[in-house]
Amino acid sequence: MTSAASSLPDVAVVGTGIAGLAAALALARKGLRVELLGPRKPLPAPEADAYDPRVYALSPASRGMLAQLGIWEALPAERITGVRTMDIRGDHAASGRRPGRLGLSAWQAGSDYLAWIVESRELERVLRQAVQWSGIRWTDDTLAAFAPAPAGGGLALSTASGQTLRARLAVAADGADSRLREMAGLAVARTPYDATGVVVHLDAGLPHQECACQWFTQDGILALLPMPDTAAGHQVSMVWSMPRGQARALLELPEAEQAAVLEHRLAQATAGRLGALRVRSPLLGFPLALQHSPLLAHRGVVLVGDAAHLVHPLAGQGLNLGLGDVAALAEVLGGREPFRAVDDERLLRRYARARAEPLMAMRIVTDGLFHLFGAPAAPVGWLRNAGLDVVDKLPLLKRLLVNGAAGA
Ligand SMILES: Cc1cc2nc3c(=O)[nH]c(=O)nc-3n(C[C@H](O)[C@H](O)[C@H](O)COP(=O)(O)OP(=O)(O)OC[C@H]3O[C@@H](n4cnc5c(N)ncnc54)[C@H](O)[C@@H]3O)c2cc1C
Structure with missing residues (x-):
């Protein structure tokens, strides 16, 4: 490993919704060096009797x-x-x-x-505070281009304002219309x-x-x-x-x-x-919409949250699935053998295998109930x-x- 490669951050998380914030935090808690890229839109201060129109039914597993x-x-x-x-x-x-x-x-x-x-916004508020306290560097910008860097240099992520972030692994948490997923050539069925x-x-x-x-x-x-x-x-x-x-x-x-x-x-x-x-x-x-990506990870890019899947909200499970992705990814990367780098294809396949069944089950149940x-x-x-x-x-x-x- 070159010295340039060893000073690389392990992971760049792209997307600063709930899945992205939770991923950055969970991976940092596993001892990985994490960068976060995505917009930091201001959150309105909490007010008695004023509630965010977006609410989630969180499962015991998510809790x-x-x-x-x-x-x-x-x-x-x-x-x-x-x-x-x-x-x-x-x-x-x-x-x-x-x-x-x-x-x-x-x-x-x-x-x-x-x-x-x-x-949604109360969850985001607390996740943002935790990300800040964890010392994770947050680039308040959007991803514009992505390419593998020259040998040993990991991945290069360019932002709309012209900055470049490098990391070994990129986590796409940039939502259903994920730019990173598209740029990495990961197909999606919608x-x-x-x-x-x-x-x-x-x-x-x-x-x-x-x-x-x-x-x-x-x-x-x-x-x-x-x-x-x-x-x-x-x-x-x-x-x-x-x-x-x-x-x-x-x-x-x-x-x-x-x-x-x-x-x-x-x-x-x-x-x-x-x-x-x-x-x-x-x-x-x-x-x-119903949406899924047959390949959840490829060549250093991993999908989580809505970037990986969309299901009908009749069972209130979309974000729960996203948090399940984050937990599985943190488990796989945190538990890797000492000789494996975080972008090792074998690790990425482990993550994809761990998520295949729960994602398919939820797709079938929600789509089946909707049509039935x-x-x-x-x-x-x-x-x-x-x-x-x-x-x-x-x-x-x-x-x-x-x-x-x-x-x-
Ligand atoms: C009506 C409705 C009700 C729902 N109810 C529930 C429920 O009860 N329970 C439940 O579990 N789920 C529910 N869901 C699903 C849930 O809303 C989503 O699964 C969840 O919000 C997805 O979070 P995410 O972080 O993956 O994506 P998003 O919230 O879409 O976040 C994506 C982030 O990426 C950022 N981004 C986008 N492009 C770029 C770029 N180029 N560069 C950098 N950053 C970028 C965005 O700014 C955003 O911050 C519901 C969905 C709907 C539509």
Whole structure:
């Protein structure tokens, strides 16, 4: 090894979302020399009763991983809500019969909670602080070009403002449209869903009782996630995966009309399960797609998070998968034999093997559920309802679903 090579940082993490920040931190904790490249957009200061529209249902596995990094304990406990039960229902309108129903609870998984609802920006805030305290150098810029450096020089990453970073290994955590993945020639298979994830926080007339409610309806899949109470009363966060045309029509309405239309549709879909629901934040829409990369690592570039995969949010598992990638990568690189460099192809294959099964399983489950119960065209109402009733009566299948919901 040349002296230039030995002074190289081990890893450059590209992308400063949650997967990138967690990767930088987890790899640094394994004793690797880490550089971080990505924009550092300012985060609004926390404010009582003002919640980030992006929230995640984090699984026990993700919580455990964040706890190991010292992140979980640093999150503001009063802004986190545990999910003890899930109440999944079909729709009555489509079938003219009693809606199908499936109940999952934490005790069936032998734990206190199935998941925890956490705001994206609070998680980012704490991860950023930890990255700073760890002394990881953060280049506030974007990746513009990437090339293997001349012999022994590792990889050269050029930024939009003309800086160059070098490292042995580059971790692509730059999201679903990853530039690094593209520049490294790693292929991706993408199938857009004819659906948009519409997200908003709602005041609820009734308490959520730590229950996440979900409806599989002919107008898509509606989820109401429990959130902390506010001065206005009870609060839930809505993720409604609705047909793209319906979402566009809703999102293009003037604000006041938008709220009235959505509240009316919510009243119909939920049949008063959480009392009257009132819009309390601006609506946001996210295009949904199924995406996967057959090769997770190649020639010194490794994919994690949305750069590696996208799944339908009906099971709230996208970020959980990303944190699983980070944990697996840290495990493989941290546990490598002393004679192996971090960019050793054999190590990268170990990482790809470790992630192959969980990623495929989640792809199949979420895509299967979407097409079986959630796609507007596919299911007839009675099948959607009967299917949920059947699953509710099958203890083995139910246990599988509970463990899936808990990310176990
Ligand atoms: C409606 C909806 C609801 C969801 N709910 C859940 C849930 O309940 N639970 C769950 O686990 N997941 C959920 N997800 C999935 C979750 O949002 C994503 O999986 C997660 O945010 C991905 O994080 P990431 O860090 O991989 O990517 P991103 O958040 O996309 O971050 C990518 C980062 O890379 C940076 N970047 C981009 N280009 C460059 C470049 N050229 N150079 C440097 N940096 C760059 C960006 O600025 C950004 O900081 C949901 C998704 C949707 C759409």
